[in-house]
Amino acid sequence: MFSEFTVASIPQIIFGAGKLNELYELIPKFGNNVLYVIGESSLKKSGKWDEISSRMEKKAINFSEISIRGEPTPTLVDEAVQKVRNHKLDVVVGIGGGSVIDAGKAISAMVTKHDSIKNYLEGVGTKTHDGRKIPYIAIPTTSGTGSEATKNAVITEVGIEGFKKSLRHENLIPNYAIVDPELVLSCPKSTSASCGMDAFTQLLEAYVSPKASLFTDALAKSGMIQIKDALIPVCNEKALDITTRAAMAYGSLMSGIVLANAGLGVVHGFASSIGGMFKVPHGVVCGTLLAESTRMNLKKLEHLGTEGKKGLLKHAIVGALIEGNESLEGLDILYYCSVLIDTLTKWTNQLNINRLSEYGITKTDIDKIVKKTSLKNNPVHLKPENLKEILITCI
Amino acid sequence: MFSEFTVASIPQIIFGAGKLNELYELIPKFGNNVLYVIGESSLKKSGKWDEISSRMEKKAINFSEISIRGEPTPTLVDEAVQKVRNHKLDVVVGIGGGSVIDAGKAISAMVTKHDSIKNYLEGVGTKTHDGRKIPYIAIPTTSGTGSEATKNAVITEVGIEGFKKSLRHENLIPNYAIVDPELVLSCPKSTSASCGMDAFTQLLEAYVSPKASLFTDALAKSGMIQIKDALIPVCNEKALDITTRAAMAYGSLMSGIVLANAGLGVVHGFASSIGGMFKVPHGVVCGTLLAESTRMNLKKLEHLGTEGKKGLLKHAIVGALIEGNESLEGLDILYYCSVLIDTLTKWTNQLNINRLSEYGITKTDIDKIVKKTSLKNNPVHLKPENLKEILITCI
Numbered sequence: 001m002f003s004e005f006t007v008a009s010i011p012q013i014i015f016g017a018g019k020l021n022e023l024y025e026l027i028p029k030f031g032n033n034v035l036y037v038i039g040e041s042s043l044k045k046s047g048k049w050d051e052i053s054s055r056m057e058k059k060a061i062n063f064s065e066i067s068i069r070g071e072p073t074p075t076l077v078d079e080a081v082q083k084v085r086n087h088k089l090d091v092v093v094g095i096g097g098g099s100v101i102d103a104g105k106a107i108s109a110m111v112t113k114h115d116s117i118k119n120y121l122e123g124v125g126t127k128t129h130d131g132r133k134i135p136y137i138a139i140p141t142t143s144g145t146g147s148e149a150t151k152n153a154v155i156t157e158v159g160i161e162g163f164k165k166s167l168r169h170e171n172l173i174p175n176y177a178i179v180d181p182e183l184v185l186s187c188p189k190s191t192s193a194s195c196g197m198d199a200f201t202q203l204l205e206a207y208v209s210p211k212a213s214l215f216t217d218a219l220a221k222s223g224m225i226q227i228k229d230a231l232i233p234v235c236n237e238k239a240l241d242i243t244t245r246a247a248m249a250y251g252s253l254m255s256g257i258v259l260a261n262a263g264l265g266v267v268h269g270f271a272s273s274i275g276g277m278f279k280v281p282h283g284v285v286c287g288t289l290l291a292e293s294t295r296m297n298l299k300k301l302e303h304l305g306t307e308g309k310k311g312l313l314k315h316a317i318v319g320a321l322i323e324g325n326e327s328l329e330g331l332d333i334l335y336y337c338s339v340l341i342d343t344l345t346k347w348t349n350q351l352n353i354n355r356l357s358e359y360g361i362t363k364t365d366i367d368k369i370v371k372k373t374s375l376k377n378n379p380v381h382l383k384p385e386n387l388k389e390i391l392i393t394c395i
Numbered sequence: 396m397f398s399e400f401t402v403a404s405i406p407q408i409i410f411g412a413g414k415l416n417e418l419y420e421l422i423p424k425f426g427n428n429v430l431y432v433i434g435e436s437s438l439k440k441s442g443k444w445d446e447i448s449s450r451m452e453k454k455a456i457n458f459s460e461i462s463i464r465g466e467p468t469p470t471l472v473d474e475a476v477q478k479v480r481n482h483k484l485d486v487v488v489g490i491g492g493g494s495v496i497d498a499g500k501a502i503s504a505m506v507t508k509h510d511s512i513k514n515y516l517e518g519v520g521t522k523t524h525d526g527r528k529i530p531y532i533a534i535p536t537t538s539g540t541g542s543e544a545t546k547n548a549v550i551t552e553v554g555i556e557g558f559k560k561s562l563r564h565e566n567l568i569p570n571y572a573i574v575d576p577e578l579v580l581s582c583p584k585s586t587s588a589s590c591g592m593d594a595f596t597q598l599l600e601a602y603v604s605p606k607a608s609l610f611t612d613a614l615a616k617s618g619m620i621q622i623k624d625a626l627i628p629v630c631n632e633k634a635l636d637i638t639t640r641a642a643m644a645y646g647s648l649m650s651g652i653v654l655a656n657a658g659l660g661v662v663h664g665f666a667s668s669i670g671g672m673f674k675v676p677h678g679v680v681c682g683t684l685l686a687e688s689t690r691m692n693l694k695k696l697e698h699l700g701t702e703g704k705k706g707l708l709k710h711a712i713v714g715a716l717i718e719g720n721e722s723l724e725g726l727d728i729l730y731y732c733s734v735l736i737d738t739l740t741k742w743t744n745q746l747n748i749n750r751l752s753e754y755g756i757t758k759t760d761i762d763k764i765v766k767k768t769s770l771k772n773n774p775v776h777l778k779p780e781n782l783k784e785i786l787i788t789c790i
Contacts, residue, residue, distance in 0.1 A: 002576070002641035009404055012565065015608075016399025114735065183396070213410075214645060218617035222609050231767025246397030250609060327722035 005213030006118075008151055008170050008260050011138070011177040015253070017242050020048075020139065023093065024055050026176060031090025036065040037080075039096035042141065052095075054358035062088075063107045068096065068351035071156040071164075071282070072103035081117075082255070093137045094174075098145030098154075098282065101138045105174065106167050106251070110138040118304045121155055123163040127275045130352060131171030138174040141183045143234075144195025144283050145250035146256020148177035154282075156275055164275035173260070173358075179253050181245040184216055189235050193351035194283025196231045200224065200347075201286040202255035204294070205265035207354045208314045209377040216262040221321060223254030228322045228343075232350055263377035267293045272357050273372035280359040288352035298337050300380040311379040315340055317342050319385040356395045366391050403565050405573040406533070408648070412637050414442030414575045416441075418488065419450050421571060425530050426485025429459040432475075432499035434491035437536065441581050447490075457483075459626060461489065464553040466559075466670075466677070468499035469513045476505045476512075488532045489569075490578075492590070492751035493540030493549075493677065494531045500569065501548040501562055503531040514559040516550055527567030533569040538629075539590025540641035540676050541651020543572035549677075551603050551670055559670035566657055568655070574648050576640040584630050588746035589678025591626045595619065595742075596681040597650035599689070600660035603709045604772040611657040615717060619648030623717045623738075627745055629675065651733055658772035661782070662688045675754040682748035686739035687785045693732050695775040706774040710735055746788045751790045761786050 003228035014022050027034055034056070034351025037134035043049045051056035066080050066086065080103070089111065110117050112132040119125035138148035147153075151173045172202050187195070195213045206212060207220040230238070230247035270293070271285040298315060312333050319336030320326070345356045361369075409417050422429055429451070438444045445693050451458045459482065461475050465668065475498070489499025505512050507527040514520035533543035542548075546568045547561035582590070601607060602615040625633070625642035633639035665688070668679040693710060696703035714731030715721070717738050755765075765782045 002638045002645070004414065005408075006410065007405065009407050010402065012404050013400075013402035016403065019399065043604075193498060199448035199693075213450075214617050214621070215408075215614070215649075218613040219610070222613035226609070235633045250397070254610075324724070325722060329719070 003213060005215060006393040007215055009173055010257055011174040011358060013177050013179065013253070014186070015179045015250070017180060017182050019178055020183060023139070023178060024138065024168060025093060025229070026137060027061060027093070032061055032280050033090045033146045034061055034063040035084055035087070035089050035092045035107070035224045036098055037092060037096070037107060038059065039100045039141070040068055040069045042186065043095060049185070055171060061106065066107070068100045068103045070154070071099045072106060073123070073157055074116060074155055077103065077106045077110055077117045079153065080107050087390070089134050091099060091135045091137060093139065095139040097140070097142040097168055097191070098147045101140060101145065101147040101157070103152040104138065105136055105147070105172055106155060109133040109153070109169070109172055117155060117167060117366045120162070120167050122168060123166050124163055126208055129167060129169045130171040133171060134363050135175045137178065139178045139180065139240060140182065140252070142187050142191055143252040144197045144198040146199060146252050146254070146259060148174055148179065148254030149253055152258045155218060158276065158279055160277070162276035164272045177253065178202055179243055179249050181249045184245045184249055185240055185242070189239065191283070192239065193235045194287050194353060195252070196227065196234065197231060197287030197290060197347065197351065197353060198254040198283040199248070199255045200227050200231065200292045201267050202250065202264060204228070204318060205267060205377070206255070206258035206262035207318065208297070208379045209262040209265060210310060210379060212262040217347050218260040218295070221252045222257045223251040223258070224321055227251035229346060235351055238319070259273070265293070265378040266297070266375050269374045269376045269378070272358070272374070274361070276372070277365070277369065278359050278361055280356070280361070284354050287351065288355055288394050289390065291309050291341060291348050292393045294344055295341050295389050296379055296382065296386055297378065298341065300382060300386065304380065312337060319343070342373055361395060362393065363395060396447060398608060400610060401656070402610055405652055406544055406569040406570055408572050408574065410574045410645070410648070412575060414643065415578060416572055418532065419531060421729050422456060422488070427456055428481055428483045428485045429456055429458040430484050430502070431458060431484070432486045432487060432489040432491070432495055432502060433462055434489055434495045434536070434740055435459055435462050435464045436509060437574060437581065438490060443578070444753070461502070463495045463498045466494045467501060467548070468552055469511060469516070472498065472501045472505060472512045475502050476653070479721060480506055481636070482526050482610050483712055484529050484531045485752060486532060490534040490536060492537040493542045493588070494533070496540065496542040497548040498549070499533065500531055500542070500567055501550060503600050504528040504548070504562060504564070504567055508591055512550060512562060515730070516558070517563060519558055519560050524562060524564045526564040528566060532571045532573065534573045534575065534578065535644070536646070537582050537590045538640070538647040538786065539593040541594060541647050541649070541654060543569055543574065543653030544648055545655045549661060551742070553674055554669065555672070558672035559667045560774040572648065574644050576637055576644045579640045579644060580635055584634065585633065586678070587643070588607050588630045588645070589682050589748060591622065591629065592645040592685060592742065592746065592748060593678040594643070594650045594683030595626065596662050596685045597654045597659060598622070598646065599713060600712065601650070601657035601772045602652035603692070603706060604657040604660060605774060606772050607657040611653040614649045615653045618646040618653070622646035626742060630746055631639065636759045643739060659690070659778060661770050662772045664769045664773070665764070667769070668764050669756070671752070672760070672764065673754050673756055675751070675756070676768055679749050682746065683750055683789050684785060686736060686743050687788045689739055690736050691777060691781050692738065692773065692775050695777060695781065699775065703775065708731060709774070714738070731785060749784070758787065
């Protein structure tokens with residue numbers, strides 16, 4: 001049987017080095033009043049913000065800006081919305097890493113509401129957002145979250161009762177995504193590494209998800225092919241190479257499109273629970289847990305026998321793709337599954353992705369984490385003891 | 396260098412057998428007043444129209460319908476718009492083959508205007524459409540044009556001064572595409588054949604287009620893999636097999652997404668010129684010209700030497716994909732190019748695609764046709780004598 005599927009809309013995408021310039025032609029399509037949501041420092045340090053401001057002034061476009069520090073909290077979003085609610089706003093532009101893009105997405109959606117974003121977060125509030133928003137243009141400066149193509153904004157409140165939850169609606173997919181690899185050139189090595197691991201995690205998890213379709217499979221593979229060759233070089237000798245940065249930016253963009261349609265797995269289940277309890281960069285959680293989580297998934301899939309065969313095959317295809325083999329004929333499933341695991345482990349080591357203990361997480365936290373971890377669209381059921389086993393190896 | 400690209404938005408897609416049912420949940424999202432644009436007979440003959448009407452009545456949704464006969468002309472669109480301009484309309488739903496989907500798309504865009512569609516057609520009128528429209532839901536009942544995912548509506552006026560031109564705007568991409576292979580089950584063999592050849596032509600032309608990107612390449616290959624195995628069976632013993640119909644519907648949908656982003660080649664250049672001058676089904680023009688046009692493209696690419704290598708490689712990849720070989724390692728380019736040509740020729744013969752002479756086209760028409768034929772995004776330049784050579788073989 002041919003599987004049924006749905007595809008959420010995707011943004012209009014403008015991809016390529018130097019394409020930030022298209023922003024100045026795009027804004028007037030929406031109007032003359034822009035709110036910029038930007039990161040706290042990198043855009044300003046690089047001189048890009050001065051350039052943007054002066055282009056805005058030359059075009060006589062009214063603009064204001066909000067700076068975001070760290071991952072967006074409900075308070076941050078509510079206060080930002082409060083600040084701009086009475087301004088005339090035609091379009092919101094978010095330029096930054098995943099946190100900034102998510103903050104901009106949330107602000108553009110919450111200026112149409114008169115209460116806190118907390119009320120609309122999945123699993124936190126009781127209201128459902130209706131999708132009304134100010135048009136939104138997303139411009140990533142890291143290659144990781146793919147948030148420029150997704151329908152959700154992740155909002156975090158760190159603490160014992162903390163959470164990392166989404167404001168989600170089909171209509172929150174940005175109207176435009178400008179993906180300009182030049183903007184990622186100044187991204188530091190550790191961020192490039194953790195963001196790159198996040199992007200690959202998203203591609204892999206969406207590819208092996210039970211919700212995957214031919215459509216998401218095609219794009220996930222296309223993204224993984226780019227990242228597998230670019231990930232290590234982009235964190236080393238190719239950090240300033242625009243082609244390598246473009247490959248990572250493409251992989252990240254694809255990861256956003258596929259996760260919006262096929263969902264994610266247990267690694268992002270952990271990212272949600274751990275991210276709500278501790279201050280750990282999202283990409284680090286993904287990077288440090290990916291290899292062990294995949295090893296556990298494969299072990300469980302093997303135990304399933306016939307029922308697990310499809311899942312094993314899909315992992316093997318990724319292993320084969322990593323070795324440059326796209327042919328399925330005579331594919332040695334177990335061999336290529338081990339290629340996948342070995343590669344993920346090697347990448348984690350080569351990229352010096354921090355272990356969880358670096359962020360104050362200890363073995364005594366494991367039970368609390370496991371309790372709050374959902375499997376999302378993981379390809380196989382995992383028991384609490386399986387989750388514990390993964391965590392113990394990564395602390 | 397990593398190529399730059401743009402991606403137009405795509406519709407929200409609901410794909411699967413029986414998914415027509417989702418329409419009744421979707422309509423209220425837009426409002427209570429629907430205009431249906433449908434074909435002249437097949438939907439009514441199959442009893443589907445009665446089912447839709449009774450569901451509408453049960454839900455107390457106000458609806459009216461317009462029936463379309465043949466390919467939409469400017470007069471047909473203008474008259475339809477005239478008829479409904481003063482109705483309250485919240486959403487337009489087009490259910491039918493490519494002509495019906497295009498007619499619905501054009502009507503939903505022209506009710507916001509007060510003059511003829513002719514003024515807005517590319518290469519015919521002088522005005523540019525601004526993209527304002529009534530929301531549009533497209534539901535194909537053939538697997539061919541992919542119009543449910545494109546930003547243009549093809550409008551035809553047949554005659555000496557005839558044309559086949561597009562109303563085009565990013566915003567004309569349907570809001571939703573419901574692709575339900577059950578609706579294609581009753582499609583007759585000859586239509587399945589010519590539509591299938593059209594879809595494959597679109598996938599191939601977009602794949603070898605100079606405007607192709609990694610994004611369109613991934614989806615074009617994904618579509619071709621489905622069609623290459625389903626095309627002949629769907630016109631024979633598998634006409635009532637839902638999985639085979641779904642494979643064709645998927646390929647057709649992908650063809651719409653990739654053509655909207657990568658453009659088409661000389662076969663669609665011919666389809667435009669010939670379709671404006673003679674009453675020939677669009678799919679027949681594509682089907683009958685595809686093999687010879689591809690043969691000519693390959694001949695010219697070979698002559699180009701190094702410059703033609705990339706084009707040859709892409710054709711070879713399609714040949715290899717047809718043989719089930721997705722590996723590029725040691726790919727024998729010339730062998731797989733000939734596999735592609737041989738397969739296209741075989742398909743055209745097996746499917747009994749009519750030759751152009753069946754529609755009154757003779758050798759004396761060749762000069763006129765060539766004069767009006769544009770190359771669009773063909774991978775290689777062709778001279779008028781090359782176009783003549785293609786046509787002579789197909790009359």
